[in-house]
Amino acid sequence: MEYPFLEVTRLTRSLMSGNEAVAHGAMEAGVSVGVGYPGTPSTEVLESLAKLGGVRCQWAPNEKVAAEVGAGVSYGGQRTLVTMKHVGLNVAADPLFTLSYIGVGGGYVLLVADDPGMHSSQNEQDSRNYAAFAKVPMLEPSSSQEAFEFTRAAFDISERFDTPVLVRTTTRIAHSKGLVETTGDRAPIEPIPFKPKAEKWVMMPANARARRVNLDSRMALLEEFSNQSELNRIEMRSSELGIIVSGIAYEYVREALPNASVLKLGIVNPLPVTLIAEFASKVDRLAVVEELDPYMTSRLLALGIELVETGLPRIGELTPDRIAQAFGAQAPELRAAVKDLPPRPPLLCPGCPHRGVYWALGKLKAVVTGDIGCYTLGALPPLSAMDTCVCMGASVSMAHGLGMTGATGGRPIVGVIGDSTFAHSGITGLLDMVYNGADGTIVILDNRTTAMTGHQGNPVSGRTLSGDAAPALDLEALCTSLGVQSVRRVDPLDLATTRAVLAEETERAGLSVVIAQSPCALLVRSDADPFAVDEELCTRCGACVRLGCPAIMKLPSGQPVIDTAICVGCEQCVQVCRYSAIQAVGPACDFGGGLS
Ligand SMILES: Cc1ncc(C[n+]2csc(CCOP(=O)(O)OP(=O)(O)O)c2C)c(N)n1
Numbered sequence: 001m002e003y004p005f006l007e008v009t010r011l012t013r014s015l016m017s018g019n020e021a022v023a024h025g026a027m028e029a030g031v032s033v034g035v036g037y038p039g040t041p042s043t044e045v046l047e048s049l050a051k052l053g054g055v056r057c058q059w060a061p062n063e064k065v066a067a068e069v070g071a072g073v074s075y076g077g078q079r080t081l082v083t084m085k086h087v088g089l090n091v092a093a094d095p096l097f098t099l100s101y102i103g104v105g106g107g108y109v110l111l112v113a114d115d116p117g118m119h120s121s122q123n124e125q126d127s128r129n130y131a132a133f134a135k136v137p138m139l140e141p142s143s144s145q146e147a148f149e150f151t152r153a154a155f156d157i158s159e160r161f162d163t164p165v166l167v168r169t170t171t172r173i174a175h176s177k178g179l180v181e182t183t184g185d186r187a188p189i190e191p192i193p194f195k196p197k198a199e200k201w202v203m204m205p206a207n208a209r210a211r212r213v214n215l216d217s218r219m220a221l222l223e224e225f226s227n228q229s230e231l232n233r234i235e236m237r238s239s240e241l242g243i244i245v246s247g248i249a250y251e252y253v254r255e256a257l258p259n260a261s262v263l264k265l266g267i268v269n270p271l272p273v274t275l276i277a278e279f280a281s282k283v284d285r286l287a288v289v290e291e292l293d294p295y296m297t298s299r300l301l302a303l304g305i306e307l308v309e310t311g312l313p314r315i316g317e318l319t320p321d322r323i324a325q326a327f328g329a330q331a332p333e334l335r336a337a338v339k340d341l342p343p344r345p346p347l348l349c350p351g352c353p354h355r356g357v358y359w360a361l362g363k364l365k366a367v368v369t370g371d372i373g374c375y376t377l378g379a380l381p382p383l384s385a386m387d388t389c390v391c392m393g394a395s396v397s398m399a400h401g402l403g404m405t406g407a408t409g410g411r412p413i414v415g416v417i418g419d420s421t422f423a424h425s426g427i428t429g430l431l432d433m434v435y436n437g438a439d440g441t442i443v444i445l446d447n448r449t450t451a452m453t454g455h456q457g458n459p460v461s462g463r464t465l466s467g468d469a470a471p472a473l474d475l476e477a478l479c480t481s482l483g484v485q486s487v488r489r490v491d492p493l494d495l496a497t498t499r500a501v502l503a504e505e506t507e508r509a510g511l512s513v514v515i516a517q518s519p520c521a522l523l524v525r526s527d528a529d530p531f532a533v534d535e536e537l538c539t540r541c542g543a544c545v546r547l548g549c550p551a552i553m554k555l556p557s558g559q560p561v562i563d564t565a566i567c568v569g570c571e572q573c574v575q576v577c578r579y580s581a582i583q584a585v586g587p588a589c590d591f592g593g594g595l596s
Contacts (some may be wrong), residue, residue, distance in 0.1 A: 016180040018173040021144040022081075022111055023048035024182050025151025029107065030189035031055055032078040035066045037424065038453035039085030040120035041174035042113035046083050047456075050465050054186065059456055059465045062392075062424040063088035067095045067110065074108040074164075075201060077192030079155055086114045086125040087391065091425070093130070096164065098203050100136045101211040103162035103218075105192050107155035114170045116291050117317040122372065122391065124316070126292035127168050131269035135215050137222050138166040138269040139231065142250040144178035150266060153231065161222055168268070170291065172248040172317070223270040231266030234279050241308075241327070242283030244276065244296060249289050249318050255332045256324040271299060280305055287327075291318045348377050350551040351521030351568035354445055356492035357416065358385035359547060359576070360499035361443075364506060366414040369402060371395035371426070373418035373452045374520075375445050382546045386416065393417070393425025400429065400438045412506035415442040419460035420450035423473065427482075433511050434483040441505045441512045444475055445492075447520040455523065479513040486512035493518050495575045521568055528569025529584045532562050537581035544573040544582060 016024065022045045026034065034049040034057040036042070050057035060066035063084040070082035084092060089112045096110070112130070115121040131138035139154050141147040147169060154165040199207050226232060238259045245253050246265040253262060263279040265272070280286050287308040288297045294314065300307060310326045312318060324331045348355050358378040361368055362385050370376060370386035371394060379386035388398055399415030402408065417426045422444050430442060449463075450456040457463030462472025479487045486505060490498045498516065505512040530551075533544075540558045551567040554560050562573070564585060574582045 011181075011183050013179055013181050015177045016144045016148070017044065017175055017177050018141065018144050018147040018169050019044040019113075019175070020048045021147035021178075021180045022151045022167065022169070023052060024180065025148040026079075026081040026109065026155075027052045027055060028148075028183060028186055029152045029155040030079055030187035031081050031109075031155070032106075032189070032191075033057070033070070033073040034081045034083065035060055035069045035073075036081075036083030036111075037061070037063045037066050037088055038450055038456045039063075039088050039113070040453055041115060041169070041171040042083050042085045042088075042111060043453050043456070044174075045081075045111055045113075046465065049081065057465050059458065061459055063092040064095060067092035067099070070108060070110070071095060071099055071102075073106065075105045076194050078106040079189055080106065080108055081151075082108070082110045084110070084112055085121065086112060086127050087121060087123065088112070089127055089130055090125075091392075093134070096130070096136070097134045098208075099164050100134050101203055101208055101215055102200060104158050104164060105194065106189065107158035108164040109151065109154040109158060109167055110164060111151070111167045111169070113174045114168060114292070116170055119171055122389065124292060126295060127166070128268050128295045129293060131166050131168075132295075135219055136164050136166055136269070137161070137226075137267060138168055139266055140168045140246045140268045141173060141266065142247055142264065143173070144176070144180045146266065147173060148180050148182060150231065157225075161218055161225070163218060163222070166269075168247070170248055219270055223273065226267045226270050226272040227274045229267060229272075232272050232275055233264050233266075234275070234282075235262045235264060236282065237261045239283050240285065242279055242286045243289050244279070244286070244300070245289045246296075247291065249291050249323075252318055252320045252323050253289050255320040257327055257329055260327075265296075268296070271296065273303060276300065276303075276305065289318070289323055345380070346377055347380070347550050348374065348383075348548060349521050350549050350566050351526065351570035351572075353447055353492040353516065353518035353521065354378060355383070355547055355549065356495050356498050356572055357443055357445060357502075357516050358383045359495055359572070360492075360502050361385050361414055361416075363499055364412060364414075364503055366412045366502075366506060367402065367408045369395045369398040369413065369415045371415075371417040371421050373421055373445070373450075374447075375416060375418055378416070380548070382548045392421050393429055395421075396426045396429030396442055397432065399440045399442065400433045400436070403438055403440045413440050414502070414506060415440065417442065417444055418450075418452075419444060419446040419448070419475075420456070420458040422475075423459045427478070430479065430484065430513070431482050438511055439509060441502070441514060443502070443514045443516055446475060446515050446517040447523075448517075449520050449523060451520045451522070455520070475513075475515050479515075484513045485510040487515070488512070489515045489517055491518055492516040493570055493572060495572060521570065526568040526570075528571075529586060530562065530564040530567035530569055531571070531574060531582050532564060532585045533560050534581045534583055535559060537579050539579055539581070541578070543576045543578065547573055547576060549573060
């Protein structure tokens, strides 16, 4: 089978992360709209695509919306790239499972980045299962070069087979860099005008039943394609051992077992069953090496293909060492990692406005249903001020549910949610509380940005992906119009007022929202002088240390000291010191408190 994308004229060679390479692939494929929701390790795909220029790129408030905006673009006959992290695909699963029935107009590619080992996620999921479950093809690159080429290929496959296509990366592919050869050309795509065609575009039972049959025929054609495609390839070496592998694990296998023959799969759904049987017949022993779920293993065993049991872990990331060990091979020589580095646990930054809210909630002994963002770090000692964290938006709905139980023994229940997370999936939970007459207090931490994933704009901040001004959501007006009885705004850097307002709102019956608004400390350049502890006035009571500010350290003697190089002069510690022992000093350095 011939694919022009594999025969591109190589013009430019540059070092790119997998995320950048996906963006280049989409750009060269002639994509006209990129849309997604940030989430590590996928975020830089859309940011890179936006920087390449010529493609309209935008953040959606959540992944379901992104998937649907992309569907509209595709039905309008243009190519679209939709991006998200693995848990985002849970949110976008609803449209995905029907988009597969409908198919596409212009090419529709959904990039999903998994995070084995949970470097930055609340769980690890293997999105390959989604491809099989939703009945859509999935491509899995093993390098930055492939991330580029497979993304281009995915658009061709999408249009040729009339299907959305998933491209799956994992953290190691998304974030590691490799040389990528690109053409720099942009495929001229002729937009296909939208034609009303209810039997294709309108999924109601009568139409869906017909498309369901069509879906199975399409998957059969795609399996044939998978058997012949250059994206799947056999690399014959010793016939003693054959490994079936995809994604980053391919690179590990090449390092750990250089003599093994390999069937390298670039298409992981549908699996090329004939090609797999052919490979199996060429080797004495056959094994599957795969990170996370036994996705290929279980399918091959069901087909009656004999596999060597590797005992490789199903949790976390694979490594060349682990693979070598599983096959009794010598571990590859790797450059020794630097040992004994001090641990650097994530912490709320100096000057972070979230800290003031947690301090106040701690004083009120509130039970805090939490959410996902920088503010999840409030769960860590010494603040230890968050009691639950499940998924985006859950803080609001769980405050509602917990409130029905009376299980907190009279302690107030407060849901805490960031501005981006509130726009993502908090609004419906709040509407539910209003609708069902729930009591409780929800704090919206409005730091004017999506900080956790690298300061993306969102509907509350009123800044688009390209940095343009957009209408900023008026949180007070929104919550009031939903029917919340009391909506108040506080500056969380003013600890006494924050505490007083939260005390009033948690004591009153009914539903209230407190908007704690202060920009992320990394967004403002602080001109304030840093502070220092006057050891003569200090009683070592520890109140300042309990704020958990990285600028405040406790010496072995128990004496707190402030690192003036990172103190941004937010004065939160000044407010908790009852002995006036924390005082401003002259400027410690000339680069202020953070990025501007
Ligand atoms: C469904 C889903 N999509 C994306 C993410 C990635 N993610 C983690 S936190 C976060 C947003 C945090 O922003 P915000 O709520 O404003 O809080 P901040 O970090 O600014 O304090 C995102 C997008 C996720 N965990 N789950």
